[in-house]
Amino acid sequence: MDVFLGIDTSCYTTSLCLVDDAYEVVADERIILSVAKGGRGLSQSNMVYQHTRNLPVLFERLAGILSRAHIRAIAVTDQPRRRDDSYMPAFLAGLGYARALAAVLGVPLYRLSHQENHLLAVLRSLGHIGTDPFYGIHLSGGTTDLLRAVPDERGLDITRIGGTSDISAGQFIDRMGVALDLPFPAGIHVDKLAQTVNPPVKGAHVFCRDGQVSFSGPESQGQRLVASGGEDPARLCSWTLSTVWRGLESLLDYAAADGMKHLVAAGGVMSNAYLRHQMSDYCRCHGIRLDLAADGFSADNASGAAFWAAVQEGKKS
Structure with a gap:
């Protein structure tokens, strides 16, 4: 073989x-x-x-x-x-x-x-x-990038057109998880706790300008909520993911205005069930073809x- x-x-x-x-x-x-x-x-x-x-x-x-x-x-x-x-x-x-x-x-x-x-x-x-160009979004522990990708003889010729201006979505999730005494990397644990909350908690506003989002403000807000000791950890996990989605939605709006018709979403943060569901709904409503990695x-x-x-x-x- x-x-x-x-x-x-x-x-x-x-x-x-x-x-x-x-x-x-x-x-x-x-x-x-x-x-x-x-x-x-x-x-x-x-x-x-x-x-x-x-x-x-x-x-x-x-x-x-x-x-x-x-x-x-x-x-x-x-x-x-x-x-x-x-x-x-x-x-x-x-x-x-x-x-x-x-x-x-x-x-x-x-x-x-x-x-x-x-x-x-x-x-x-x-x-x-x-051979056709496509848009990509790469979400991981250290990366939140909105991309244009063109297949070429070396792989993919990628241009960054947006993303985060400070900490990544994955860093935001990990820092909140660690503050809640969850193991690092915290993504899977934050996801599991958040799934116990229905409906999801409304997230914080995420600043976005010219295709750049900022998660540092929401992270500071979240750290204050954790330090206060008055918030349920599961609800804080739900709030964290909802906040991440608000930032990602702004990035997708930016790409859609730029003409995005095909999106490839990759990276560890895209393992998150809530974010996959939200992104799938967004792309369906906006007539955008979305490709996600196979499970795992x-x-x-x-x-x-x-x-x-x-x-x-x-x-x-």
Whole structure:
């Protein structure tokens, strides 16, 4: 069996993925990096250390499959965004493994950005990349970006047209979760608590100008609510997600006014059930085609990279 290997070593997850020549996931292995209780992140050196420990474990998990398979190509994330000034040491761990494996196996190596990997993870579930430009929104622990993407020979040529002017939606959610004594990353825990509140709590106003939203004001407001001790944690989680949605809705309004007809939504924050539902309703009401990642593939994973390797090798057939 021919397989294509994707490797991603992001800020909070070590990921390996194998896809076949039909772009189906053969294996998907990940380890979330450990953050001390009460912590709100990791240093780059700690990320590199944990990725270095995790990668052999993940390859050992894949050993049974790899013993029966033939790796035809490898793709790896090597920077956060495809820009000359985009750099993060965490990606060196995965890049080193990818270069060594490609050299030993004598197979092609493709490099792409973490952001491209996320958007391609959505496109993999569609089974093709296409040639038409599209709009994207990338929502993660460190990123809230509104994008225009054009498929090209290297992956996706991405231009940022909006997003956050300060903290990301993911940082807002994580900081509120940590303040409520939830584990970090807090997204999944905030989501679960918020789902117990019906109807959702109305969120705070989010300032938006020229396609840039600001979550720092609502975060300060939320921290004061937590410190007061008078608010139910589940309702605060619901308020947090509703506030995030108000910011995202402003970004979508900006993109719709710019002519958006097709949106690809990616990143760990798009695992959130409430935000997926709200975005789906918005796009349906505005006649916008929305593509979301398959279940489990919004959060950090290497399926987009593996998909890209398969697509590139398929062009040679």
